Amino acid sequence: MDGPPPPSPRRRLEPEARREQILDAAVAHFxxxxxxxxxxxxxxxxxxxxxxxxxxxxxxAELTEAVFARVYLDRLxxxxxxxxxxxxTPIEARLRAFYAAYTRAIFTxxxxxxxxxxxxxxxxxNRRYLDHVGExxxxxxxxxxxxxxxxxxxxxxxMWNLHGGIVYIGIRRFIYRLPTPEDPAPAIAAAVAxxxxxxxxxx
Amino acid sequence: MDGPPPPSPRRRLEPEARREQILDAAVAHFxxxxxxxxxxxxxxxxxxxxxxxxxxxxxxAELTEAVFARVYLDRLxxxxxxxxxxxxTPIEARLRAFYAAYTRAIFTxxxxxxxxxxxxxxxxxNRRYLDHVGExxxxxxxxxxxxxxxxxxxxxxxMWNLHGGIVYIGIRRFIYRLPTPEDPAPAIAAAVAxxxxxxxxxx
DNA sequence: CCACTTGTTGATCAATTGATCAGCGGAGGG
DNA sequence: CCCTCCGCTGATCAATTGATCAACAAGTGG
Numbered sequence: 001m002d003g004p005p006p007p008s009p010r011r012r013l014e015p016e017a018r019r020e021q022i023l024d025a026a027v028a029h030f031x032x033x034x035x036x037x038x039x040x041x042x043x044x045x046x047x048x049x050x051x052x053x054x055x056x057x058x059x060x061a062e063l064t065e066a067v068f069a070r071v072y073l074d075r076l077x078x079x080x081x082x083x084x085x086x087x088x089t090p091i092e093a094r095l096r097a098f099y100a101a102y103t104r105a106i107f108t109x110x111x112x113x114x115x116x117x118x119x120x121x122x123x124x125x126n127r128r129y130l131d132h133v134g135e136x137x138x139x140x141x142x143x144x145x146x147x148x149x150x151x152x153x154x155x156x157x158x159m160w161n162l163h164g165g166i167v168y169i170g171i172r173r174f175i176y177r178l179p180t181p182e183d184p185a186p187a188i189a190a191a192v193a194x195x196x197x198x199x200x201x202x203x
Numbered sequence: 204m205d206g207p208p209p210p211s212p213r214r215r216l217e218p219e220a221r222r223e224q225i226l227d228a229a230v231a232h233f234x235x236x237x238x239x240x241x242x243x244x245x246x247x248x249x250x251x252x253x254x255x256x257x258x259x260x261x262x263x264a265e266l267t268e269a270v271f272a273r274v275y276l277d278r279l280x281x282x283x284x285x286x287x288x289x290x291x292t293p294i295e296a297r298l299r300a301f302y303a304a305y306t307r308a309i310f311t312x313x314x315x316x317x318x319x320x321x322x323x324x325x326x327x328x329n330r331r332y333l334d335h336v337g338e339x340x341x342x343x344x345x346x347x348x349x350x351x352x353x354x355x356x357x358x359x360x361x362m363w364n365l366h367g368g369i370v371y372i373g374i375r376r377f378i379y380r381l382p383t384p385e386d387p388a389p390a391i392a393a394a395v396a397x398x399x400x401x402x403x404x405x406x
Numbered sequence: 407c408c409a410c411t412t413g414t415t416g417a418t419c420a421a422t423t424g425a426t427c428a429g430c431g432g433a434g435g436g
Numbered sequence: 437c438c439c440t441c442c443g444c445t446g447a448t449c450a451a452t453t454g455a456t457c458a459a460c461a462a463g464t465g466g
Contacts, residue, residue, distance in 0.1 A: 012432055012443055034323060036239045038423060049445055054425060113323060119379050120237060120319060130379055157384060160375065161368040161394045168367020171374075176322050176333055181360060191364045198397025215413055215462050241453060252415055257455060408466085415460070422453075430445070436438090 019056045022046050026067050031113040035064055035121060068125055071114050075105055076132065084140050091148040095141065095192045096185075099166050102137075103184050106167075112174035138163060151199045162195045222259045225249050229270050234316040238267055238324060271328055274317050278308055279335065287343050294351040298344065298395045299388075302369050305340075306387050309370075315377035341366060354402045365398045 013021070025046035029037050039060060043050040057063035083089075084098055106112065119126045138159040146153035154162075166188055173180040181187055216224070228249035232240050242263060246253040260266035286292075287301055309315065322329045341362040349356035357365075369391055376383040384390055 015443080018443080034237070034239070036237070039425090040423070050424090051426080051446080052444060055444075058425095060424065116319065116323060116378070120316060120323075122380070126379055127381065130375075130381055155393075157390050158393060158397075160371065161390060161397075164371020164374070165364040165368030168363070168371055171367070172333075172363065175319070176329055177325070178330065178333060187360050187364060190358075190361060194361075194364075194401025195397055197401040197403070198399075200400070218413075221413080242455090243453070253454090254416080254456080255414060258414075261455095263454065409464100410466100411462100411464080413460105413462080415458105417457090417459100419456080420454095422451100424449105424451085426449080427447090428445105429447105430443105432443080433441090435440085 015056070018048070018052070022048065022053055022056055023063075023066055023070060026063055027070060027110050027114070030064070030067055030117070031110040034117045035114075039063075067114065068118070068123075071111055072125060072129065075111065076129075076137075077101065077105070081136065081140055084137070084144060087144070087147070091144055091151070092192060092196055094144065095196070096189050098137075098141065099188045099192065100185060103166065103170065103188065107170045107173070107184065109174050112170050116171075116175055133163070134160070145196070145199065150201075151196060152201065154195075154199055158195075162191065165191050218259070221251070221255070225251065225256055225259055226266075226269055226273060229266055230273060230313050230317070233267070233270055233320070234313040237320045238317075242266075270317065271321070271326075274314055275328060275332065278314065279332075279340075280304065280308070284339065284343055287340070287347060290347070290350075294347055294354070295395060295399055297347065298399070299392050301340075301344065302391045302395065303388060306369065306373065306391065310373045310376070310387065312377050315373050319374075319378055336366070337363070348399070348402065353404075354399060355404065357398075357402055361398075365394065368394050 022042075026042055029042040029045050033041070039053050040050045043053050046053075053063065057066060080098060080101060083101075084094055086094065089097075106115075115126065115129075134156065138156060142154055142156060142159050145151055166184075169180055169184050169187060172178040225245075229245055232245040232248050236244070242256050243253045246256050249256075256266065260269060283301060283304060286304075287297055289297065292300075309318075318329065318332075337359065341359060345357055345359060345362045348354055369387075372383055372387050372390060375381040
């Protein structure tokens with residue numbers, strides 16, 4: 001009757017799989033209640049005992065680090081810069097494409113909330129991440145806009161303004177749980193269009 | 204030698220003054236470490252014993268409510284709407300004036316951080332506050348823009364985009380502790396100008 | 407200067423929580 | 437079928453934390 005056990009709720013798992021399972025639960029749990037969440041609630045969510053958490057993660061700090069690694073790692077795609085620099089494409093399309101990709105990467109419940117919890121807690125990773133955003137993404141975008149004919153050069157603060165207006169969609173949705181458009185693309189396109197229009201010399 | 208005791212570190216205070224002192228410390232403390240901060244650390248910051256906190260606030264929840272009351276209350280000035288509706292003033296000046304006043308009200312370490320901690324924690328007050336912002340501030344602003352000659356009507360989502368771009372200055376400064384312009388006024392003026400320029404029909 | 411009022415404290419309790427460990431039991435090898 | 441390996445659990449500890457209370461002492465009136 002019972003075939004191979006894989007689909008059944010086995011209790012004994014391979015260490016790697018179990019570790020992933022706990023880490024998944026940790027990401028979900030800490031995103032929900034913050035980094036101050038208890039290991040007991042986390043274990044309950046993962047369907048294991050609290051002691052088992054410490055079999056795979058030596059301390060809560062180590063677990064938190066693993067959560068950060070999973071959430072932050074590979075979130076920024078290096079190829080984005082190439083697309084930003086591709087002057088064969090109109091600047092407006094490049095801006096729209098970048099923010100489409102960027103929001104697709106970070107507009108998740110887990111990322112948005114853990115990033116905000118960590119930011120409030122003063123995590124160093126957040127500052128590093130945002131420095132990177134400013135220097136490696138917003139600065140190139142700014143240069144490309146400045147190099148586009150018919151557009152006056154925006155300041156980096158202007159770029160942060162564009163960035164913030166778009167990111168705020170995710171803040172409203174995932175932090176404040178307010179209703180937002182299902183697809184942020186139209187709002188992004190409108191924001192980008194307005195931004196560029198504001199950089200064109202008045203007629 | 205010792206004159207009147209007022210400037211000296213008296214131990215015994217009038218209940219009202221002591222309550223204020225504890226509440227002040229609570230606002231500062233919870234802004235710093237979140238609503239999960241301990242009453243012992245809070246008492247240390249206030250310079251009193253932990254037991255005294257419970258003389259003035261029956262429970263931690265009651266204390267938290269008092270903190271919310273102090274932080275949220277009277278933060279939104281009803282007169283702002285009148286200024287928004289004043290069509291004798293150009294719409295761009297009204298937008299600039301509103302966001303100057305609005306950011307002056309909320310760009311404080313305590314407000315920004317407690318609002319964010321509470322938002323992550325799912326506090327109902329946040330949703331109420333933001334609903335109010337959308338319906339009582341952004342909606343009128345939107346109507347006034349729509350009624351301005353030479354401007355196409357923005358959607359409410361457009362208004363949230365303008366709003367988010369400006370509020371994000373405070374998020375960068377107080378949540379992420381990133382360097383931001385000392386005075387947000389120029390950035391606000393630029394954001395407002397761009398926003399309106401984007402609503403003007405292309406030449 | 408004494409005594410009463412009451413603002414304040416130190417001690418303490420029970421519940422929570424991070425962390426540890428001896429031992430149970432599932433599963434594969436012989 | 438049994439034996440060994442090791443993934444996993446239940447019990448437990450020490451520290452933290454919200455909350456309580458009897459006792460202390462600062463200030464005031466007599």
